[in-house]
Amino acid sequence: MATRAHCLVLAYPSQGHINPILQFSKLLQQQGVRITLVTTRFYYNNLKTMHPSIAVETISDGFDNGGPKEAGGFKAYLARFWQVGPLTFSELLEKLDGSKHVDCVVYDTFFNWAPEVAKRFGIVVAAYLTQNMVVNSIYYHVHLGKLQVPLKEHEFSLPAMPKLYLEDMPSFFFVEDFTYLDFLVSQFSSIDKADWILCNTFYELDKEIADWIVKVWPQFKTIGPNIPSFFLDKQRKDDQDYGVTEFKIxxxxxxxxxxxxxxxxxxxxxxxxxxxxxxxxxxxxxxxxxxxxxxxxxxxxxxxxxxxxxxxxxxxxxxxxxxxxxxxxxxxxxxxxxxxxxxxxxxxxxxxxxxxxxxxxxxxxxxxxxxxxxxxxxxxxxxxxxxxxxxxxxxxxxxxxxxxxxxxxxxxxxxxxxxAVRAVAEGGSSYENIKEFVNNLSHS
Missing domain, CATH: 3.40.50.2000 (Glycogen Phosphorylase B;)
Structure with missing residues (x-):
């Protein structure tokens, strides 16, 4: 790469979301991309460790001192976060415009407002799906209206997926308050605006549904498994943890x-x-x-x-x-x-x-x-x-x-x-998809 592309990686503030997207960031770094991780001020202030080579910026969720607990409930947290988050993310992009110009925003799809904010600055966008493609497809079909809530059938046949029964479905279908379900479905309301759609899985694991979804989203790529590379290829001894943790013991x-x-x-x-x-x-x-x-x-x-x-x-x-x-x-x-x-x-x-x-x-x-x-x-x-x-x-x-x-x-x-090892090895499905992503990024 003649110049180092700069990716802003917007991570949802929980360990299960930050770990894989940070690991993906480290893979981009190895390909020469400059990374800045973005999370909330509260989450960042409560971390014990952070990967030393990753720059960090923060946005507000509206509860900088107490995070979700300060909000008193997920619905209140989400309402305030979705009001304050886009504004502070926009301010961050404006601040970085210049010497730290951002070439791409990789965003956790939970932030359905991120593509619109990034596009206002002329920045290309990559959606990052943290759940597997069977789960993503279920929520996507709810978004399309092809899976009706509340569920009334006892078995479900969706394209390129094994037959699912009522007891297999995500738990958020079976509660009185659909706040969580609506939230998870809403991640697909803006996904078509993304220039790339990336998923933390590998092709061999999800080949049937990956082949189906690429017909719907031509920009779809599998780029997983996003776990520390030492446990896959034993090559990089410096990559044995995700690099961000709330624990030390x-x-x-x-x-x-x-x-x-x-x-x-x-x-x-x-x-x-x-x-x-x-x-x-x-x-x-x-x-x-x-x-x-x-x-x-x-x-x-x-x-x-x-x-x-x-x-x-x-x-x-x-x-x-x-x-x-x-x-x-x-x-x-x-x-x-x-x-x-x-x-x-x-x-x-x-x-x-x-x-x-x-x-x-x-x-x-x-x-x-x-x-x-x-x-x-x-x-x-x-x-x-x-x-x-x-x-x-x-x-x-x-x-x-x-x-x-x-x-x-x-x-x-x-x-x-x-x-899994073959997928991330040189020439493997995920390796080639990441390489293609970086090459496209450098020319965008």
Missing amino acids: EECMEWLDDKPKGSVVYVSFGSLASFGEEQMEEVACCLRECSSYFLWVVRASEETKLPKDFEKKTEKGLVVTWCSQLKVLAHEAVGCFVTHCGWNSTLETLCLGVPTVAIPYWSDQSINAKLLSEVWKVGTRALVDEKKVVQRETLQHCINEIMDGSKEMKNNAIRWRTS
């Missing part, structure tokens, strides 16, 4: 080092899922009674839900408030991942070849659980009872199915890991 790697290969069940339900005390007790009792070792991540805010007699550190098990999930999944001692099936966790377990037990909690996680268990066949889904609780016996059966057998799941997990 890690205490489990030495504990794992002492355990035999494939002997540990890793349990983590992400940064937002909040199970009830009964479900936490069933998980705890299962792990205590299970024959395998276990490593369980329980956020500090959730620790009070553990049974009072449950020991957090024994020879058999360790409970921590946080860990580097990628490093844990990459450790040879880990043989199974009990997960809530957030998309980032789903991609990570696929990329590292670890079979899964799915316990979805909300949002898109039921879809991801279906894909893991029925389509990609790398795990099993733990079924809930009439109280929506996974009983200890059910969970133990699922864990044993993976730890004590199921060569098919383990072989499939290895196969998908190989596909």
